[in-house]
Each structure stands twice: as structure tokens, then as C-alpha cells.
Amino acid sequence: MAWFRSFCTAAVVPLLYGMEVGATSNVLKAFQSMTEHGISSWETNLTGIKLSAVACAALIGAIPGTLAAIKIADRLGRKKELVAAALFLVIGSVLSSLAESFNSFVLGRALFGVGEGIGMHAALLYTGEIVPARWRGICGGSIEVVWVVGMFLTNLLGMMTKNSWSESYLSLVVVSIPFLAACFILPESPRWIILSRGSEGLAEAASTFRKLGSPEQESTDACNNILDSLQIDEEKGEASRKNxxxxxxxxxxxxxxxxxxxxxxxPTILYHMGEIFYRAGVGQGGPVAVTAVKMIATVVRCKSRLLAEPRP
Structure with a gap:
């Protein structure tokens, strides 16, 4: 199941996305606690606008990231798109965790958001194009499970580290750097190979399918199915999607x-969850409990999707 290793690598993107949501929830709660305890630093006494900027910086960064991904994805290929996303995720997480000013912190959050926008686009496409049809439904559903798991883990970390916020973003660094390294050894999507090179890419696409664990006949059939879904320009050797x-x-x-x-x-509720529970006097156990319930519900939904008949 070589395809499963490639899928797991792509699934790190939603994991990091979930971890970022949980980490930001911890940060906003920690900033509030530090202010109430009279600690003097750039993190304290932030205005409402600045706290909102902290919460939404990654989402704002995700907008140009997503738009850029839509524009250049078919030219870059899924592998290069994942590498580009990983670079932004590494830079953004490092800058956020080591920030010594409000501006550098928000900049790091925004760069991380660019990586999220590019990465989620690439991860979903890559998953749909390398996973066999019979497993596509469960793997697609697992994307959201992984996202919730990431959110649960950083909320749990926040409960253990209490008012210290930098550890939450350091956890993103620990995950994003190996992810960047793993992206360089991923196989390219066979579907993208045919889409970008037309009939000239058939042999390479079939070879990639075999490397991903598909038998020779199944690889050939998969390539033929891809060709059937595309319009081929025989003169240029190019392919485009059918409407x-x-x-x-x-x-x-x-x-x-x-x-x-x-x-x-x-998204706003999830980012402010730690702060909301803190002000309500519940503590960090509240976000952990909420994300645990969300994780269980998502797993149950994913299991029901597994029982459904997959569509090719």
C-alpha cells in the first residue's frame, strides 16, 4: 500500500491546520491570562482589533494562498504545490513561535495561512488522484478526522503548558519540518502527469500507478479511465478536462x-474557544472536551462513509 504512505504525507496538511486552530485558541487564552496577571510584554494589553488580527491572520493569508493555488496548480503539479505549501508552513510556524513583536507574530500567522491555503488545495487534489477508488471515500473523510485530531492535540498541549503559548506554535515547527522533507520524495500524481503531458505521459503515469502499489492491468485501466475523462489535443499532445x-x-x-x-x-468560535472558556471560568479542559466530542462525532461519520459504496 505505497499509496497509503503518500496519502499520510498529504494528510499532514489538515493535521497542521487543526493544530494551528488549537494553538491560536491557546494563544488568545494565554494573552488574556497574562494581561490579568499584570505581566508586561508585547503580548499583553492588546486591543480588540489586535486580538482579532491574531485570530484571523491565518485565514487572511489563506485567501491569496488558495487563489494562487487555483491559478498555478495545474502548471506546478501536485508535488511541487505541496512543497510550496510546506515551505510557507515552516517559515510561518518558525516566525510565529519565535516572534518578539506583535507585527512579526501576525506576519508569521499570515504566512502560515498562505501555506494552509495552498496545502489544503493540493492535499485534497492529491488524495483524490492517488488513492484507489475503493478507498477514496474513507480517505477523503479522514481528512477532516485528521484536522480535528490536530486541534485536539494542541488544545491538550495548551492544557499541560497552561499560560505559556510558544510551545503550541513550536509543535507546528516540529511537524512541519519533517513534512517538508517528506514532500520532496512524494511521487507525482499520475492524473496530473496525463493532464499536463497528454498522451505522451501515459507510460510515466502507468509506471507511477505501479509504484503506488497498483497491479499492471489496474494501472493501465486507471490511465484509460483518466484519458476518458479528458479531452486530448492530438496535435499538441495536451489534455484538458471535459465539462x-x-x-x-x-x-x-x-x-x-x-x-x-x-x-x-x-472558525471564529474555534479560534476564540480557549478565551471563551477561560472567561467563563471553565479552564483549558473545556476546549479539550469540545474537540474530543467533535473528534468522536467525525470518526463516527467517517465510519458510516466507509460502509457506503465508493464511487469511481
């Missing part, structure tokens, strides 16, 4: 659902 009304309708439905989720304020 499918069903896929476009599904995309619109998905965008509306995600937009509704974002407009309800879920």
Missing part, C-alpha cells in the same frame, strides 16, 4: 455548503 454538468452542479452545492459553514462563524 460535465453533473460535476459542476455538485461543485456549486459544495461551495454553498462551505460558504454557509463559514458565515455561521464556526
Amino acid at each position: 460535465e454538468d453533473g460535476s459542476q452542479k455538485a461543485l456549486v452545492v459544495g461551495i454553498v455548503l462551505v460558504l454557509f459553514q463559514q458565515l455561521t462563524g464556526q
Whole structure:
């Protein structure tokens, strides 16, 4: 199951995303606690606008990251896109964890957000293109499970380290650096190889499928299925996606659902969760309990998806 190792590498992106949400929740709580205890440093006595900037800096960075990924993804390839994301994640996490001023801290958060935007785009595409059809549903569902696990881990770390916030962001450094190294040895997506090179990439794509663990006949069939889903320009040897009304309708439905989720304020609640529970007098155990319940619910949903018949 060589494809599973590649999937696990790509799944580090949502893990880091979840860890960043939990880490920021810890940070906002720690800043509030330090202010109340009269500690004098750049982290204390921040205005409401500055605290909001801390919370949303990564989301703001994710916007240009996502837009850039949409624009250049098919030119770069999934592997290079993951490498680019990992570079931003490493730089952003290092800058955030070692920040000695508000501006450098927010800049680090924004750069990390750029990596999140690029990385989530690449990870989802890469997962869909290298995972066999029979496992695609469970692996796609596992992406959200991994995200919640990351959030749970950094909330748990925040409970153990109490008012110290830098450890939460150092945990992102510890994970993102090995992730960057692993991205360099990932195989390229066979589908992207055919999409970028047309019929000339068939042999390399089939070879990549075999390296990912697919038998020879299955590799050939997979390449043929990819060709059937593309329009080939025989003169240029290039390929482009066919327009499918069903896929476009599904995309619109998905965008509306995600937009509704974002407009309800879920990201804001998760970022401010530590601060909310702290002000309510519950302590760090509150965020840990909430993320634990969320993790269990997500695993149950993922299991039900596993029982459903996968679609090719």
C-alpha cells in the first residue's frame, strides 16, 4: 500500500491546520491570562482589533494562498504545490513561535495561512488522484478526522503548558519540518502527469500507478479511465478536462455548503474557544472536551462513509 504512505504525507496538511486552530485558541487564552496577571510584554494589553488580527491572520493569508493555488496548480503539479505549501508552513510556524513583536507574530500567522491555503488545495487534489477508488471515500473523510485530531492535540498541549503559548506554535515547527522533507520524495500524481503531458505521459503515469502499489492491468485501466475523462489535443499532445454538468452542479452545492459553514462563524468560535472558556471560568479542559466530542462525532461519520459504496 505505497499509496497509503503518500496519502499520510498529504494528510499532514489538515493535521497542521487543526493544530494551528488549537494553538491560536491557546494563544488568545494565554494573552488574556497574562494581561490579568499584570505581566508586561508585547503580548499583553492588546486591543480588540489586535486580538482579532491574531485570530484571523491565518485565514487572511489563506485567501491569496488558495487563489494562487487555483491559478498555478495545474502548471506546478501536485508535488511541487505541496512543497510550496510546506515551505510557507515552516517559515510561518518558525516566525510565529519565535516572534518578539506583535507585527512579526501576525506576519508569521499570515504566512502560515498562505501555506494552509495552498496545502489544503493540493492535499485534497492529491488524495483524490492517488488513492484507489475503493478507498477514496474513507480517505477523503479522514481528512477532516485528521484536522480535528490536530486541534485536539494542541488544545491538550495548551492544557499541560497552561499560560505559556510558544510551545503550541513550536509543535507546528516540529511537524512541519519533517513534512517538508517528506514532500520532496512524494511521487507525482499520475492524473496530473496525463493532464499536463497528454498522451505522451501515459507510460510515466502507468509506471507511477505501479509504484503506488497498483497491479499492471489496474494501472493501465486507471490511465484509460483518466484519458476518458479528458479531452486530448492530438496535435499538441495536451489534455484538458471535459465539462460535465453533473460535476459542476455538485461543485456549486459544495461551495454553498462551505460558504454557509463559514458565515455561521464556526472558525471564529474555534479560534476564540480557549478565551471563551477561560472567561467563563471553565479552564483549558473545556476546549479539550469540545474537540474530543467533535473528534468522536467525525470518526463516527467517517465510519458510516466507509460502509457506503465508493464511487469511481
